Every structure is written in C-alpha cells, then in structure tokens.
Amino acid sequence: MNQSAKRYSPLQVALIGGAIATTATASVFGPAWTRCVRAALQDSPKAIVDQVWQLVNREYVDGKFNQQDWQATRQSLLSKNYASREEAYVAIREALKILGDPYTRFMDPKQYEALTSQTSGEVSGIGIRMELNEKTKRLTVVEAIENSPALRAGIKAGDEILAINGKSTQEMKVDDASKLIRGKAGTMLTLRLGRSGQSAFDLKLTRATIEVPTVRYTVKQEGNRRVGYIRLREFSSHAADQMRRAIRDLNSQQVNAYVLDLRGNPGGLLQASIEIARMWLDQGGIVRTVDRVGGTEDTKANRTALTNLPLAVLVDGNSASASEILTGALKDNKRAVVVGSQTFGKALVQSVHELSDGSGLAVTIAHYYTPKGTDINHKGITPDITLDLTEAQERQLASNPNLIGTQNDPQYAKAISALSNTNFAQPPATQPTGAMSSSARDLKF
Structure with missing residues (x-):
C-alpha cells in the first residue's frame, strides 16, 4: 500500500524520461485480506512500514532483492505491532539490511530534512x-x-x-x-x-x-598562464547555475586554462552533473544508466560547451558518485587530464521519496556506466596521473586550507604541470560554444 501524502516531493525523481509511477503494486494476497490490511494500517506506524516495502518492491534495481524473499519480508513486517513510529523505523532499517545495499536507506524526519537541505543547496x-x-x-x-x-x-x-x-x-x-x-x-x-x-x-x-555557495573560483597566475581554478564541493540544485556563472566570469577574465577541483566532493544530483558536463563537453557521451529490467538511457553532450580551453580535473578517494560521472565523462572523451588519487567507486543511482510522516527513503534504482562502458562500482576511476598525498601533506592542507589550489598543494601543482602537455591539454576538436539547456531531472546519488 502506498499512502504517500506528498507524492510529488521536489526530490522525487524522473527515470528514463518519465515520472515514477505512484500507484501501489498489486497485492500478492487476496483482495479481502488487502482491504483488511488497509484498514488496519490507516494512521498507524505500519503505514510507513508498508509504504517503504512498496517503494522498494517497485523500484529497487535488483529485482531478486539480493536473493531474499521480499514478499515474506512484508508478511513479517506487517505481522508485528509497533507501539511507536520509532519502533517501526527500527524494523524498516533491519528489513533494508537484507538487501546488502547501504545506499537504499531509511531516514527519520530530521535526517530527511537534512538531506533535502543539502541537495536543495x-x-x-x-x-x-x-x-x-x-x-x-x-x-x-x-x-x-x-x-x-x-x-x-x-x-x-x-x-x-x-x-x-x-x-x-x-x-x-x-x-x-x-x-x-x-x-x-x-x-x-x-x-x-x-x-x-x-x-x-x-x-x-x-x-x-x-x-549556499558550492562553487568557488579564482584566477591564478601560473608562469605565463592565467588559470581559472574552480572548486566544486557538491552537486546541489544550484551547482549548475553557480558553475555556469563561474566559467563565464573566468572566460571574461581571459584565462588560458582551467583546473576543476572535485576532491572531497561526495556527489549529489544527477542532473547537476549532466548539466555541468555539458558546460565542458560539446560532443560525446556523458553517462549510461541501466535499470532493474535492463532498460538503458544514454545521456550525451549537446554542443553547448561554454569553453574549449585546456582542462585538468583533481580527484581523490572522497570524489564519489556524481563527481565520478563528471570525471568519467571528461576522461573518456579525452576532454581533460585527471590528476590525483583513485576515486571512491559508487556507480549507483538513488531516487529519494518523502514519506507520509515526513520521513524519507532513498532507493537504488539504477546502475551507471561511463561513456566507454566502464563499471566503476567498488573500483573507482583511475586518474591519468596518479599522485597520492602523504599523511603529512594531507595534514598540512587540512590545517591550512589556504594552501589548497596553490603550488604548495602537490596535486594542484601536478595538474598545472600536466596542462603544459598538449596531449592532455586540448579537447579532441575545437567546437562552437553556446547556451546551456535548463532541463530538470532530480536524480540523487
């Protein structure tokens, strides 16, 4: 049973070009039993329990539910009495554990509010x-x-x-x-x-x-080069607009090259990563997603790049999800030289739902691949130039953030050096620039 009081939450997603179905799946039990359950669930903690079960049953990327009997899980959940919503929350979290997917997760109202605040920017x-x-x-x-x-x-x-x-x-x-x-x-x-x-x-x-500013940028004079340094902290709903303003402003300041710093960026909204990729790429694939039934969607650049200047991308072990989509697209299309450490390795897409009591559920709905078809899940992206920071270097940068993005930052310094190599520095071909598409699609990573 799906009793979502707010079916069209701003974070609810569109997948493969259409809205997620909001009607409940057909019950595997008889109609009389279903009517009885609906009556019993009304305004009870079981309503949330069953709502979560239904969403996972309909959307979860693994239709075999990690080889678990998901129907039996529902019967077990609904056979119990819950004295409070907190007891129901505990039962939900225990049920989700059997899927073996840490990204399909339940959030109480405070946790869900924190997530929506983060992704809204x-x-x-x-x-x-x-x-x-x-x-x-x-x-x-x-x-x-x-x-x-x-x-x-x-x-x-x-x-x-x-x-x-x-x-x-x-x-x-x-x-x-x-x-x-x-x-x-x-x-x-x-x-x-x-x-x-x-x-x-x-x-x-x-x-x-x-x-909240998620993009910070400045012009750095590196020898005879003017380098536009952009640091992107997360892919919030405002990230693409902020990135667009940053690139245009740096273009107006006549920079010669760019460094895009994605280190420590845990991800965010899929659409933000797609829009930002299109600001750097005029042509080529960006990402391919595959859902539970094998349905695929290929997202490509659309000849709307804002710059074709040489580009280096900085990544580390905390660059994850949407950061890896952007990095994979730029690397596979030979649009940028990637410098730093192996990325996190999260190639799964979640939809996020607000539930009827203000709590929330994130459900993994698809697997994604880089333009060349690489599966980076649990592996990450290997930089073109691998340079791991020592513990001493990490401590130095953490204690003095002003050193990040300077010649005292070894990964940034290596990126500046790499930009002098024309094999890395130039995109495949010079392309006309244009305006960005503003199509919206809220997919969460």
Whole structure:
C-alpha cells in the first residue's frame, strides 16, 4: 500500500524520461485480506512500514532483492505491532539490511530534512560559515556568505560569536551553534559579537533562505598562464547555475586554462552533473544508466560547451558518485587530464521519496556506466596521473586550507604541470560554444 501524502516531493525523481509511477503494486494476497490490511494500517506506524516495502518492491534495481524473499519480508513486517513510529523505523532499517545495499536507506524526519537541505543547496539562517578557533577556543566567523543577512549586517571574518539569543557559546560545539542560528525565514536572532579593537556588541538579524555557495573560483597566475581554478564541493540544485556563472566570469577574465577541483566532493544530483558536463563537453557521451529490467538511457553532450580551453580535473578517494560521472565523462572523451588519487567507486543511482510522516527513503534504482562502458562500482576511476598525498601533506592542507589550489598543494601543482602537455591539454576538436539547456531531472546519488 502506498499512502504517500506528498507524492510529488521536489526530490522525487524522473527515470528514463518519465515520472515514477505512484500507484501501489498489486497485492500478492487476496483482495479481502488487502482491504483488511488497509484498514488496519490507516494512521498507524505500519503505514510507513508498508509504504517503504512498496517503494522498494517497485523500484529497487535488483529485482531478486539480493536473493531474499521480499514478499515474506512484508508478511513479517506487517505481522508485528509497533507501539511507536520509532519502533517501526527500527524494523524498516533491519528489513533494508537484507538487501546488502547501504545506499537504499531509511531516514527519520530530521535526517530527511537534512538531506533535502543539502541537495536543495539552500539553508534558512543568517548566512555565515564558522569554526572553533584552535587558539582562542571561541566560535569564530570564517565568512559571511554573499547576499546574506550576515553580510548585509556587517558581520566580518574573524568576528567571535560570544552568545546566541543570550546563550553563551563558551565550550559550545559548531554543530550546536548552527542549530541555534538556523531557523524559519523571517524570524529574529540576536548575536553577541566580539571584534578586535571594539567592545562586545549585540546584533539583531532576521533569518532568510540563503543559497549556499558550492562553487568557488579564482584566477591564478601560473608562469605565463592565467588559470581559472574552480572548486566544486557538491552537486546541489544550484551547482549548475553557480558553475555556469563561474566559467563565464573566468572566460571574461581571459584565462588560458582551467583546473576543476572535485576532491572531497561526495556527489549529489544527477542532473547537476549532466548539466555541468555539458558546460565542458560539446560532443560525446556523458553517462549510461541501466535499470532493474535492463532498460538503458544514454545521456550525451549537446554542443553547448561554454569553453574549449585546456582542462585538468583533481580527484581523490572522497570524489564519489556524481563527481565520478563528471570525471568519467571528461576522461573518456579525452576532454581533460585527471590528476590525483583513485576515486571512491559508487556507480549507483538513488531516487529519494518523502514519506507520509515526513520521513524519507532513498532507493537504488539504477546502475551507471561511463561513456566507454566502464563499471566503476567498488573500483573507482583511475586518474591519468596518479599522485597520492602523504599523511603529512594531507595534514598540512587540512590545517591550512589556504594552501589548497596553490603550488604548495602537490596535486594542484601536478595538474598545472600536466596542462603544459598538449596531449592532455586540448579537447579532441575545437567546437562552437553556446547556451546551456535548463532541463530538470532530480536524480540523487
């Protein structure tokens, strides 16, 4: 039974060109038994249990369910009584374990809300990045985000957050402070700030919905080259627009080459990776997905690249999923030289559903392959130039992020060196550039 109260959640996906069916599959039991079950499930924790079972039964990529009797699992789940939703959640998670797929997972309402916030690329708050300063042990502003209440109010990097709505932040963790600062757009917040050379002062702010910057870029002068350095942290719903603005701005600054840094990028929305691939590729395949019945979809470039300048891509063991789609497309089409460490190796696509009580379910619905047909699952992508950082180098970059994307960053330095090699530096052919397609398709990795 499928009782989803919000069938068309923004994260619900379209697969193979059409919307996911939202009607329940036919029951394997008799109609009288089904009517009885429906009556019993109404407004009970079992409603969520059965909703999860139905979604997995209909969509899961492995129609044999890891050689498990999925019908028997349903009977077992519905034969139990659940005193609370929490008990039902435990039963759901145990049932999903038998699939042997860590990416098909249940999320309670708070976990689902966190995921939707992450993939939407938006937060409701005041728009600051903060850290616990190692020397002072105080919560300190790292950055006030562009177009945010914090920036408009004059909050600066280095400001210390002494109290949040009158609550002292002494010995407070960053996560706990974030929970206090975030809240519904339009509500008020008071911060007590410490600033060098001034007495502590209170600042009132109104929370707002803020687009989180996931793309950061700059021009770097490397010898006689002007290099456009772009770091992409995740593939949120705003990532493609931010990437488009970055490339166009760097083009206007007359860069000679690009470095695209995907290190530490865990993935995100499939459509974002496709759109971004099309900004670098004029022709060639991007990704092929295969569903549970062997149905395939090949996604290709569409002659809308924004640049054909030489490109290097940086990856590491935490570059996963959508990062690997983009990297695989650029590597297989010989559009870029890939530098760094072996990538994570996640070649599975999930659809994400909001359930009737605000919880959520991610279901693996397809397997993907690179344009050359390579299966990277559990293997990852091998860079064209493999360069693993030593533990000392990793510690140095982690303790001083300003060194990332400089000549003190060994992988970046190797990418700059590689860009001087015309075998790597130039795309297969010079192609005309154009505008990007804005077609939307929310597939989650």
